[in-house]
Amino acid sequence: MTGSELARRLLSEESITSPIVSLYFTVPADPAHLVGLVRRACPDLDHATVDGVRGVVEDLRGTRGGVALFVSPPPGLPRRLSLPCELAESAHVGMRPYVRPLLAALQRCVPYCVAVFDNARAWIGVRREGLLVETAVIRDDAMPYGPAERGVMAGGSRDGYLRRIADRVAETVRKEGVDAVVLGGQAQEVPRLIALLPAVAHEVFAGHIIAEPSAVTPAKLRRLADEVVARWRAATEERLAAAVLDEAAGGTHAVEGLACCLAAAGAGAVRQLLVEDGPEVPGVACESCAALLPDMWPACPACGGRVRPVEDVLEEAVVAVLRGGGQVVPLPPYLLEGVQAAARLRRH
Structure with a gap:
């Protein structure tokens, strides 16, 4: 789901008679401070809604990360969204959810798929809510694992292994709704895998890293992939802004x-x-x-x-x-x- 689609869904919950608190913050956070932020945004807000904000924030003790919180008076249920990035504190009170900070956070925190592979196996995971979570492991069953044999495998068998990886990456893109793909492997092998990616994955290919599953921890893999996706996102945004401004200048x-x-x-x-x-x-x-x-x-x-x-x-x-x-x-x-x-x- 894109940021625009999620915001559209939130806006469908607009209140008719009661105000909605939209609170953005990063946990761990001080509940009293956040409640004060809400009070300053709307001094006349009813006590039940303020207590609802305090209760949700206190329940988040022990967790980490960005939070978008939307609270309306009881019996309305609070909506809490966990985001994989830190958020500046802000409180907004109105008859509908305030969505600009949410859209900005989702634009910065791109969900992505990463696939890192070597001669024996491929590890595929998805980055969501600050974590890199395994979705699949693919092994090259036809690969002889002896060091002396690694360079003499049949080309057809190797392409079949890489094609299975490419197909699973594409399946992950479709099922998980990720916005970017990062590949990791040996320098001479990554271009071969890129060429085999189905269109749905090739269109969101963000870049590659030189890494193998056995030589990189999940934490390091996440850091490396984060850097690739951040550069890709910045370049994509720059091209988009330049294109729209050029179209506007030309009246197109x-x-x-x-x-x-x-x-x-x-x-x-x-x-x-x-x-x-x-x-x-x-x-x-x-x-x-x-x-x-x-x-x-x-x-x-x-x-x-x-x-x-x-x-x-x-x-x-x-x-x-x-x-x-x-x-x-x-x-x-x-x-x-x-x-x-x-x-x-x-x-x-």
Whole structure:
């Protein structure tokens, strides 16, 4: 499930009458401090909801990692999501879950598959929630294991072994919904495995490491794979931002800048929104035509309707795009070159 799909599911749980607390933090954390954070976000919040926040945080003692917590008044059940990265503390109170920090965290914490192999066996695992978990071990049953025989195996047998690894990697990508693939092996063998990857795995191939199952611990393998995926993600984000900004500059079904992106999001015209991973941006929303504006207006300049202030107009744009079936990609601010947002538009 992508970050946009998960956020869309959360937004389907919007409350009609009661506020929802969205709390982001890293455990271990001080429950009293987090409750104080929630109180500052909404001093008038009911005691039952505050107690619900405190109870969940206290139950997390002894665990580690990032947490996204969504709590509504009883009898609503709290929703807790564990994330494989540290999160800056923030609290938000509104009639729906606040999703920008969640999207940004999921963008940074890419779930991936790693396969590391040697002449005898391949180990395949998936990185989720901070752990590298084994999903399969494949052995080359036709491989003679004596050191003197390692270089004289039949090419057909070797290709069959590598093809089994490639097929299992592709199966893992499909079943586990991972976003990237990392391969590890001997320098001369990895290109052969890459060439055999089915399309579903080849499309998300992030890079490779030189390592063998017998010579690397799971912790070291995770660190090496994390570095590969981080470089791949940074390069992918850079290419995406450059492409959308170029399309916007050329007027090719894309726009850039906060005002233009808010207008397109309010009109339901955004297919893909690139949004700066940063602080809240106050603005207003029109209650009549749903226009979103980055400044404080006394009335909607588009229809003259009444406007309401919103604490984060970028969040409003994100929600509008998600509810319209679009994709949202949070990016580091420097990639958007100071424009805060850019968007690809729907082609009608």
